Amino acid sequence: MSRVPEAFEDGPAFIPYLAVGDPDYESSLEYVEALERGGADLIELGLPFSEPIAEGPTIQSAVVRSLEGGMTPTRFFEFVEELDVDVPLVCMTYYNLIYQYGDEPGPRPFVEKAAEVGIDGFVVPDLPAEEAGPLREACDEFDRDLVFIVAPTTRGERLERIMDQVSGYVYVQARLGVTGAQEDVSDQTGQSLDRLAQWDVPKAVGFGIKTGEHAANIVAGGADGIIVGSALVDIVAEGHENGDSAAEVADRLETKARELKDGALRGVEQRVPHPERQ
Amino acid sequence: MSTNTDGKFGDYGGQYVPEALMPAIEELEDAYERYVLENEDGFMDEFRRRLRDFGGRPTPLQRADRLSERYDREVYLKREDLVHGGAHKLNNALGQVLLAKYMGKERIVAETGAGQHGTATAMAAAHLDIPCEIYMGKRDINRQRPNVFRMRINGAEVNPVTVGRGTLKEAISETMRDWATTVETTHYVIGSVVGPHPFPSMVRDFQSVISKEARKQSREQFGGLPDSVLACAGGGSNTMGAFANFVDDEGVDLYAVEAGGSSLDVDEEKGVAPNSASLSTGGDGILHGARTKLLQDRDGQIMESHSVSSGLDYAGVGPELAYLVDERRVIPVNVDDDAALEAFHRLSQEEGIIPALETAHAFAYLHEEYENLGETVVVNVSGRGDKDLESVIEETSKRNIPNAPDMSMFQGGL
Numbered sequence: 001m002s003r004v005p006e007a008f009e010d011g012p013a014f015i016p017y018l019a020v021g022d023p024d025y026e027s028s029l030e031y032v033e034a035l036e037r038g039g040a041d042l043i044e045l046g047l048p049f050s051e052p053i054a055e056g057p058t059i060q061s062a063v064v065r066s067l068e069g070g071m072t073p074t075r076f077f078e079f080v081e082e083l084d085v086d087v088p089l090v091c092m093t094y095y096n097l098i099y100q101y102g103d104e105p106g107p108r109p110f111v112e113k114a115a116e117v118g119i120d121g122f123v124v125p126d127l128p129a130e131e132a133g134p135l136r137e138a139c140d141e142f143d144r145d146l147v148f149i150v151a152p153t154t155r156g157e158r159l160e161r162i163m164d165q166v167s168g169y170v171y172v173q174a175r176l177g178v179t180g181a182q183e184d185v186s187d188q189t190g191q192s193l194d195r196l197a198q199w200d201v202p203k204a205v206g207f208g209i210k211t212g213e214h215a216a217n218i219v220a221g222g223a224d225g226i227i228v229g230s231a232l233v234d235i236v237a238e239g240h241e242n243g244d245s246a247a248e249v250a251d252r253l254e255t256k257a258r259e260l261k262d263g264a265l266r267g268v269e270q271r272v273p274h275p276e277r278q
Numbered sequence: 279m280s281t282n283t284d285g286k287f288g289d290y291g292g293q294y295v296p297e298a299l300m301p302a303i304e305e306l307e308d309a310y311e312r313y314v315l316e317n318e319d320g321f322m323d324e325f326r327r328r329l330r331d332f333g334g335r336p337t338p339l340q341r342a343d344r345l346s347e348r349y350d351r352e353v354y355l356k357r358e359d360l361v362h363g364g365a366h367k368l369n370n371a372l373g374q375v376l377l378a379k380y381m382g383k384e385r386i387v388a389e390t391g392a393g394q395h396g397t398a399t400a401m402a403a404a405h406l407d408i409p410c411e412i413y414m415g416k417r418d419i420n421r422q423r424p425n426v427f428r429m430r431i432n433g434a435e436v437n438p439v440t441v442g443r444g445t446l447k448e449a450i451s452e453t454m455r456d457w458a459t460t461v462e463t464t465h466y467v468i469g470s471v472v473g474p475h476p477f478p479s480m481v482r483d484f485q486s487v488i489s490k491e492a493r494k495q496s497r498e499q500f501g502g503l504p505d506s507v508l509a510c511a512g513g514g515s516n517t518m519g520a521f522a523n524f525v526d527d528e529g530v531d532l533y534a535v536e537a538g539g540s541s542l543d544v545d546e547e548k549g550v551a552p553n554s555a556s557l558s559t560g561g562d563g564i565l566h567g568a569r570t571k572l573l574q575d576r577d578g579q580i581m582e583s584h585s586v587s588s589g590l591d592y593a594g595v596g597p598e599l600a601y602l603v604d605e606r607r608v609i610p611v612n613v614d615d616d617a618a619l620e621a622f623h624r625l626s627q628e629e630g631i632i633p634a635l636e637t638a639h640a641f642a643y644l645h646e647e648y649e650n651l652g653e654t655v656v657v658n659v660s661g662r663g664d665k666d667l668e669s670v671i672e673e674t675s676k677r678n679i680p681n682a683p684d685m686s687m688f689q690g691g692l
């Protein structure tokens with residue numbers, strides 16, 4: 001069974017993302033474990049693909065560091081097995097890596113292996129609902145969740161098609177564009193949450209969240225979770241450039257994680273009853 | 279010609295793009311069907327008129343006298359190098375920029391490899407008065423400087439892309455990122471028959487004017503159809519354009535000539551394929567919005583490709599070509615960098631036509647295999663070589679190309 005629902009059981013979920021293997025395998029293990037100590041309720045583990053078309057410069061650079069450090073799907077699965085964390089894990093990657101893995105073409109071998117090492121679900125930014133049939137089937141077979149991204153431009157029939165297939169949580173993209181930390185969070189989020197209100201699946205907002213205050217605002221606006229990637233990857237990048245020890249970087253990640261998690265918790269108290277969203 | 283509207287060519291094609299782009303892709307699908315396929319508001323009439331008046335179409339189908347003599351068969355040249363801008367690229371760029379206007383878009387973005395598509399798009403955007411930004415890999419900017427100047431002079435912004443190896447693959451990814459941010463006001467003019475549906479079909483339709491003319495001209499000029507048609511293939515837009523109207527003519531053999539680069543071997547460790555022969559050697563996978571044949575490693579990571587010509591230097595290829603190869607309708611072949619350079623000099627000296635390095639690949643294949651190409655051969659001259667002169671001087675000087683002129687006069691600059 002997928003453990004994804006546990007993440008949303010008590011209060012808003014804090015969902016951090018890191019590219020696995022950035023900047024190297026061993027440090028990356030420490031970093032992911034630090035995120036759990038900092039209060040992560042679920043962790044998105046990025047399996048780097050050479051053409052990350054949905055990523056901004058921060059995560060692109062992380063992908064390059066990780067690939068140069070020798071990360072592969074096989075190493076990724078070893079990493080997940082070795083990882084000492086108890087929270088649910090979601091693998092974020094691009095479809096070609098899922099499609100190519102194993103002896104038969106198609107997503108089944110990848111999903112089977114991922115389930116075996118303890119991955120609970122998948123987010124695949126270049127796989128829209130129209131092309132997701134085979135992956136959805138494999139996820140059903142192995143009881144895994146398939147998370148879809150909903151953009152500010154997603155409406156009407158498209159939205160329904162996505163919501164028919166989604167499980168675990170919806171990834172609400174806070175603004176148009178690619179990943180990357182922002183100075184302020186977009187007000188497109190509220191409208192997206194309103195559009196999604198009729199569906200009974202947790203809504204986690206991501207793309208641009210950088211501070212505890214952002215987290216609080218987003219949760220106050222009705223999100224069930226917040227997803228933070230680039231702001232954490234920035235910490236890894238900076239530590240790497242300055243030659244800081246993995247332990248120091250891990251501490252900073254834990255502190256940042258706590259700030260974001262506390263922000264999310266504060267956001268619950270700031271929630272105002274919403275007339276349409278009860 | 280298969281006018282499919284579901285975006286699949288067998289198992290190839292599709293729409294593998296981030297959700298943020300999907301509404302724009304659906305809007306484009308709708309516009310493609312209405313304006314291009316159904317000529318709503320007279321779109322296709324205006325497109326044809328502008329191709330004629332601005333683009334200089336139709337282009338000649340010219341008998342190549344000395345090549346015909348050399349190879350002892352009839353060799354005809356479809357002169358896309360004479361299209362305004364010097365390559366077939368304008369056929370597509372003009373069509374898409376015009377479509378963007380019909381769709382009410384306010385801004386154009388495009389990627390470019392050799393810079394030919396970028397210059398064609400910049401020209402079309404200036405002609406139709408719409409702002410334009412071009413993404414180009416840093417390495418290609420250095421290889422194709424004249425085209426960078428042309429784009430700037432036409433008023434386009436040129437954004438260097440520094441990630442990865444800085445070639446076409448990275449430029450496409452970066453343009454998709456721009457589009458994901460600006461999709462509500464911007465149209466992405468993709469430069470070849472690649473990317474998510476409807477791009478492969480739409481770009482083919484705009485380029486198919488090449489084979490429409492060539493087929494008619496063949497009938498008029500030699501009273502029949504050619505035995506074979508040769509076109510170089512990077513993403514494959516001049517290729518599909520040259521083939522589209524011959525696909526149903528079973529007697530016409532269609533050769534897609536890819537860049538064999540320096541070798542067909544791959545270095546899995548380094549993730550490098552020193553060629554761009556995705557139809558000849560690639561495997562099934564997903565890149566830039568479509569399922570197609572790709573140069574990739576065992577895990578599915580995309581390889582760094584190589585070709586002496588930047589316009590062919592791409593790890594993927596159009597999904598329809600991948601399909602036509604599997605169906606054995608299109609024959610994938612390749613020639614290496616040296617053969618292409620030799621062919622470049624041969625065509626320049628013997629026919630007075632300086633071809634693009636991309637185009638030179640088709641002539642290299644003609645040189646190697648003419649005996650098997652039948653009595654009448656049409657070669658698509660996809661573009662002229664002015665943009666390549668610096669690279670040709672450099673690459674020729676590094677090698678022993680038997681038919682090259684003495685390059686020493688170019689040493690130390692002109």
Ligand SMILES: Cc1ncc(COP(=O)(O)O)c(C=O)c1O
Nearest residue numbers: 394512513514515516589660661
């Ligand atoms: C003259 C010329 N021929 C061919 C190509 C390859 O593109 P395609 O394979 O899409 O025709 C290019 C690309 O830049 C080009 O400039």
